[in-house]
Amino acid sequence: MELNGEFPDLGIELLGVNGVGLETGVPQMVAGRFIPLLQDVAEVDAWTQWEVVYRDVIILDRDGVPVGVFNLTEHDLSMMGEYESLKGMLIDFAMM
Numbered sequence: 001m002e003l004n005g006e007f008p009d010l011g012i013e014l015l016g017v018n019g020v021g022l023e024t025g026v027p028q029m030v031a032g033r034f035i036p037l038l039q040d041v042a043e044v045d046a047w048t049q050w051e052v053v054y055r056d057v058i059i060l061d062r063d064g065v066p067v068g069v070f071n072l073t074e075h076d077l078s079m080m081g082e083y084e085s086l087k088g089m090l091i092d093f094a095m096m
Contacts, residue, residue: 003090010094017058019047057086059093067093 003012016037018026023039030037040046050058050066059068068089075082 003087007091007094010091012090012094017046017052019052020045059089061093061096067096 003010003014014035016029016033016035018029018037018039020040020042026037026039046052050056052058053071055072057070057072058066059070061067070086070089075085077083077086
């Protein structure tokens, strides 16, 4: 919401993607959340294609190609510098 308010023309969208085989945790993951969650499926297997590590933020270009990764285990978003780093990456890649 913050990004769309500050940069409405960039079209930044945030989505969660749950890995294949991890469907049982979906109800807990979406409870009280606002970011849409997509369930990966074996036919797509984005987690394998994108070499996802748990808690990765995969940044995609307008064609759906990964262009950056920001891991939330390594980078705590409660730290303002880390938050600003991710926000900057999202803005920079959206402007490309």
